[in-house]
Amino acid sequence: MDNALRFSLADFFFNDNPDVLKPPSDFEEWMSDSRIQACFxxxxxxxxxxxxxxxxxxxxxxxxxxxxxxLTSYNYLGLSTHPEVIAAAIEGLKQYGLGASGAPLLSGTLDLHVTFARMLAEFKQKEDCLLFSSGLGGNLGTMQGLLRKGDLLVMDEKCHKSLVDGGTLARVKMKFFEHNDPLHLNRILEQHKGIRTLLAIEGVYSMDGDLVKLPEIVDVCNQYPNVRIFIDEAHSTLMFGDNGRGVAEHFGLEDKIGISFGTLSKSFGGLGGFVCSNAKIIRYLKGYASPYNFSCAPSPPVIAGMIKALEVATRDSxxxxxxxxxxxxxxxxxxxxxxxxxxxxxxxxxxxxxxxxxxxxxxxxxxxxxxxxxxxxxxxxxxxxxxxxxxxxxxxxxxxxxxxxxxxxxxxxxxxxx
Ligand SMILES: Cc1ncc(COP(=O)(O)O)c(C=O)c1O
Structure with a gap:
């Protein structure tokens, strides 16, 4: 392929191959180009x-x-290899084994999960918390569990793919506002006044490292009673705010956040995701978020390690x-x-x-x-x-x-x- 370097993965999404188990033929040709192989x-x-x-x-x-x-790993606080975290994970492994061996609703909930979810809710100062086996699953499940046909999901254009995929799964109308632009957000909300709306933003945007303009965004949302705010604090939990609760704490605006997401795979150094909100909506989500109720509960040694990670990260600064x-x-x-x-x-x-x-x-x-x-x-x-x-x-x-x-x-x- 002469011009292979002019193409990217954005060009091969649609597949006209009649056999669903074969990629597009030009994708194969592109991937076999030595310059593309060098990039990959x-x-x-x-x-x-x-x-x-x-x-x-x-x-x-x-x-x-x-x-x-x-300089590439998300082990921002070094907790994935912290000696106390490792010791706690080993204890968890010895006591509970490797896997939870069941979905949470039927047989996968261990006392470890309940303890950690309570700790996270208390840490985030929300009524309750739901644990997921992956961060991506947490975002997918929260969108798909909360939103219904006719609802609107408004997102910053730089939001993570898991939120976009969650909206697709929920089959809701999605609108993207220009990155961190409250005026554009306002225009979109004005056009959709009266519709049940979830606004999704991130604390720290993961490709640029900038913070959400939360005060301005909250000011806009305050004009629309049907709009509730979801914040993804994947790259900010344990690092922003005096107590490490994230960018919403940093701006002193936690009471304006209806539902807050975090992942355990970055600053926590483990694996999994969590959302914190009011007790009633967490109870409801448990019934409808498929990555929660149709997937095995998080691995016990990981949760044992995460309990220690939260303690280590918050006992001092x-x-x-x-x-x-x-x-x-x-x-x-x-x-x-x-x-x-x-x-x-x-x-x-x-x-x-x-x-x-x-x-x-x-x-x-x-x-x-x-x-x-x-x-x-x-x-x-x-x-x-x-x-x-x-x-x-x-x-x-x-x-x-x-x-x-x-x-x-x-x-x-x-x-x-x-
Ligand atoms: C902003 C954001 N949200 C969610 C996720 C998904 O988290 P995880 O990797 O723990 O599944 C990521 C992962 O990179 C992310 O950057």
Missing amino acids: SFFEQQLLSAPKTSTEILSNLDGKRHKFIN SLKDKLWDNTAYFKKNLKDMQLDTGGTESQVIPIIIGSSGELLFEMATAVQKRGLFLQPVDFPAVPAHSRRFRISVSSQLSKEEIDTACNIIEDEIAQRLP
């Missing part, structure tokens, strides 16, 4: 140790093991403080290099390099050869004019690791920019 070789590389800041990877570039500084120190230090270094980090206000820092996919992958190769695990993010995951790298800062990073990483970024990214 950055993905699904195998980590050979825990997702710490220093890790070993079986590199797809040369098929060999190499040591890397890892040391992990959070270290994360924000590291974030400030990283950002200062990147600013000195005059890199474009967009509108980041969080531990998620994009390095936007522009529209050239070739340049992105040339830089990605150079960075990886120098021992930095910093993944390229290409279209369609981000707009074609703002291809980027994305740093996930961790409290575990040492100053030496940040200095080494910044030297590599300066040589292989900053210096190569036109």
